[in-house]
Amino acid sequence: MVYIRKDVSTLTVAERRRFVNALLTIKKRGEYDEFVRIHIDHYVSDGEGGLRSAHMTPSFLPWHRRFLLDLETALRRVDPAVTVPYWDWTRDRATTAVPWTKDLLGGNGRRSDHQVTTGPFAYATGDWTIRENVTDGEFLTRDLGRAGSPIALPTASDVETALRDPVYDVAPWDSTVARGFRNRLEGWGSGSGSAAWRNHNRVHRWVGGAMLSGASVNDPVFWLHHAFVDLLWTRWQSRHREHRYLPAGPPGPGSSQYRRVVARHEKLPPWDMTPSQLDDVSRIYRYA
Template identity: 55%
Template sequence: MHTRKNQRNLSPTEKRRLIDALLELKRSGVYDEFVRMHDDFYVPDGDSRPRAAHMTPSFFPWHRRYLLEFEGALQRVDSSVTIPYWDWTVDRTPDSSLWADDFLGGTGRTGDRQVMTGPFAYSAGNWRIDSRITDGRYLTRNLGRPSAPLALPTAEEVAAALAEPHYDAAPWDSTATSGFRNAVEGWSTGDSARWRNHNRVHRWVGGLMLGATSPNDPVFWLHHAFIDLLWDRWQRARPGAGYQPRTRVAAPDPQAGRVFALDDPMPPWGEPPSRLLDHSRLYRYV
């Protein structure tokens, strides 16, 4: 079992080893395979294909397996490396330590939003974007969206999501008005809070974090490690409230064949949510 730490508590050596492993995965082409996988499985409500990764009950277990697969790839480069998490309820500004030059680098420059600092800057020669031609060739960010300021989610907003008594609810998509899953994933049909929690963080970072190929920005992994930690906290607080839907959604429900019940195998690994509810034998958070 390994340990995932808060990024603010990483030593300089731990940061350097993580960066070195990320750069090696990029050089080998493995990193871009993970980016393309996320792009392939980002299926919105309006698409008739099955939805395993987003706008769906399996949002949490799918990303748990996704992070485990990526963490395994990192550890094949350096066995000491784990994915740290970014608690964006605490580290809330572009001046926070994760955006330092010796870690993830900072925001993008005015105009094209190109990141010019840190190890993932295009000018450093190690981080060329190759997943989709429409993404350009360099990492972009727009931290905080200065032209139309956007704040990161607060501890109170996270607490409200954690207070949801059940995991998810029909219609099992981005329009669900109750349930922990969508409260954290953050879809809303109301203008006053259009982007919540997980989604608002993607919007706050901006640049390549806005689209289906958001793993092009290494902060994706730190963000989703915190999302995974929030699921863990909710599970511990509500041991009697399990994953929903427990049984397969049947026709004539429009979600039949599109969402994954507790024991339905999720692509691309063929693993059901039921096997990803407990991570305690694999890793822990500190």
């Protein structure tokens, strides 16, 4: 049966509570930390050797689609009524708006060390200790809007610029490409400062704290953010039905991207699934 992912701003009080409780349950069981480990392990940048499957690569979108599905499956084993809501950051832009409420994700970090002290994921609750990280910190951190060096969330216009591009991705299939929907949405830009970050990447920078590293999964907003990114991919797919995931075939031995990117029908690590198999999820879920 197809289930629905809702805009987080439309969740009822009961739906918010069930979503939070399911997250806290899989955290207590140790399942959540495995998701953090997987993301850290697969965060491979252009400058590193080997295969890039999660970031700076065409498979950015199908990789996170499958990652979200796995998290959602874990949550629904706890409570079958739960689905991952999405955060439309083009509309809900205030640091005190949903999802930054005490009954959902909690608010901003305090000024001194960016520690989140409100809501169910605050360190003081004892329910959300950070165990898998790229630093030694044990508490969740945020710096919404980056008070010391302000940055704005992407706008509907920024998103529309990405959605208009009919080509999924282009060579050399990395963070340097200036064309193609994938990187316009993933958001690797040129230059320095805030202008270098667009759409998906800019949201990570706007949230700050834990969301700045490969361990960004430690902040539950990661899932709400990526659910919206996934929704935007479904909109692009509907708008450009004649266009598909690229590259269709793997780059050859003479290419700098040989064995560094996942082609349409190649397995997408760490799963036994291809990008092509993740093109259409309409029989699994849809967005409200």
